[in-house]
Amino acid sequence: MADAGINGIGGTSPDEVQFRFRDDEPVDHGTVTVDSFLDQSNASAVRIEPGDDARALLPHLGRLRLVEVNFPVFSDGRGYSAARVLREAEYAGELRAVGDVLIDQLALLRRCGFDAFAPDQRLNEVDAVAAFARWENVYQHAADRRRPIPELRHG
Amino acid sequence: MYLYDQYDQAMVDARVEEFRDQTRRRLEGKLSEDQFKPLRLMNGLYLQLHAYMLRVAIPYGTLNSRQMHMLADIGNKYDRGYGHFTTRQNIQYNWIKLEEAPDLLADLASVEMHAIQTSGNCIRNISSDHFAGAAADELVDPRPYAELLRQWSSFHPEFSFLPRKFKIAVIASDTDRAAMKLHDIGIQIVERDGALGAAFYVGGGMxxxxxxxxxxxxxxxxxxxxxxxxxxxxxxxxxxxRDNKYKARIKILVHELGKEEYARQVEEEFAHLLSQGIEPPLAELERIKPFFADPEFEFGLPTGIDRSDPDFALWVDRNAVPHKAPGYVSAVISLKPVGGIPGDASAAQMHEMAELTKQYSFDECRVTHTQNIVLPHVKIADLHALWTRLDAAGLANPNIDTIEDIIACPGLDYCSLANARSIPVAQKISQRFSANGRTAELGELKLKISGCINACGHHHAGHIGILGVDKKGVENYQLLLGGSEAQDTSLARITGPGFDEPGIVDAVETVTDVYLRERDAGERFLDTYRRIGMEPFKEALYG
Structure with a gap:
């Protein structure tokens, strides 16, 4: 997953992307539910709700260009596992966190493989940029493929 | 003990700055209390009845003298000259101001300490055997594995918003001194065919x-x-x-799925994760291990004790524990003075314990889940000098594992969740048994008090447990018997209708009378209860 830096800072209304770490053209149409996606053969954008099992998408990753993961409340952390499961299966399309996405979850979400963020409430950009850059190093492997501290210690 | 390298220090320092920033945004009104709450909780900051409470992580309960001195300084600087050691092998301060919390965390970071993940729905501070590295019965020191997991669990990106809090304990002996099977994950390091590995117990809890x-x-x-x-x-x-916070712990999931189905799903995920290369290199474990190597024990030390002072001899009998190295013991400092608050220590006492740690125990001490402090490696020849110093500091209570060594949560005196006060009940019970002189006769008797059903005082695991409840606006106390947190883990059962505050103290005395009457030679209270069952106790209480 290329880290292209923050692109396309914009976003003025709900569901609009405020932060994007990709160079490709964003998908310009809406997403469908997981159930609809599994019923249709041509959809390329899907939205995962907290109760959905992201593993259901794994046989169809080839035709997916956008996965939105909804966080109706920030404290429901199921979407973090969903994101990692998709990235571990080498999903390379856009992975967008939508909903109750707040400053202090950004770095964690990024580590789990999210590369686009569409918060319900527009975030303060100075605070957000600081939050993305907060952790110079990390202790464990995740979807961002950063080399964790236990490996850095041993060359 | 483990020392930070530049990476560990940088992580803790970054956390302090993050929290300083979060606090600023809260004080500026950019964060609502609802949004701030999970953030401050992940830094150990709770809003209690009277003020903020800060819980400081003490990984696997191990401290050096410099850290203990700092805990004392923090008690003086930010609290009211006290600290409260908890059943999570941690310390809590009860009178913290939000605007000072970032400075407090910076002071902690200066001695390689933090409050990371001491609350919130994340992986909490990892606990372990408080006699690790000193106990004769351990396979290996469990703490390197606990440290490996501490690092893995710190700021874990996937598991910071779990359904509920998550507690892990690591032990490495068949004797369980960490209530391992009452954790979300309990790990026992074991040996098989000459190789070490880990047995996983999942879904315990109180x-x-x-x-x-x-x-x-x-x-x-x-x-x-x-x-x-x-x-x-x-x-x-x-x-x-996630629909009901009272059913959100992993124990409910394991129970509802059944352990076979849960284990099957874990195996499936495990097989997948093994293909992802996420395990830390074994070299990291090898790097961590030497931090926990034995100190340089002396050989040929005297093992005799001059028992001519009966007070000293009593303290040795109760508070000194056999050690793997000849000529040494582990000495337990009781934070349970008669009539005192279990787990409380004044700043002056913490400074003195820090000095004693340095002078007598290779600069290492431990916090126990029973709310006491252990000096793990003390020369038998130094015991009298140590005891003299402890006695002068009000820290020589000879009561470890007796009915006076009570575990109690803060209860309604501090906690916003509590239904009833715990501390006054603990005080009155220790006063009662100190006054009637039965403590010695009763021997090992673990009494644990919780001020609400959340069970921070481990009442389910007490030989005698007490649960405070609210009964139509009046504090009421249920009595439980037969729990154990040790390797013979069992859950205590309620005797029957509850008691008011004076009544519960009487009830405890009543059940100990039954024990003294019914016991066979060598039986502890728990053994007698297990042999004769609940009925004789009920008869005495309600008959």
């Missing part, structure tokens, strides 16, 4: 639905500890209940 964790895998190779733990957590994060 709270309103106490459960003893079943073993879901008997042997996980050491280089796969992290992927296996990660698999356990991922299944929980995916399926743990």
């Amino acid at each position: 709270g309103r639905t106490p459960m003893v964790a079943p073993c879901i895998r008997e042997f996980v190779p050491l280089d796969q500890l992290v992927p296996y733990a990660e698999a356990c957590l991922r299944v929980y994060n995916r399926y743990g209940r």
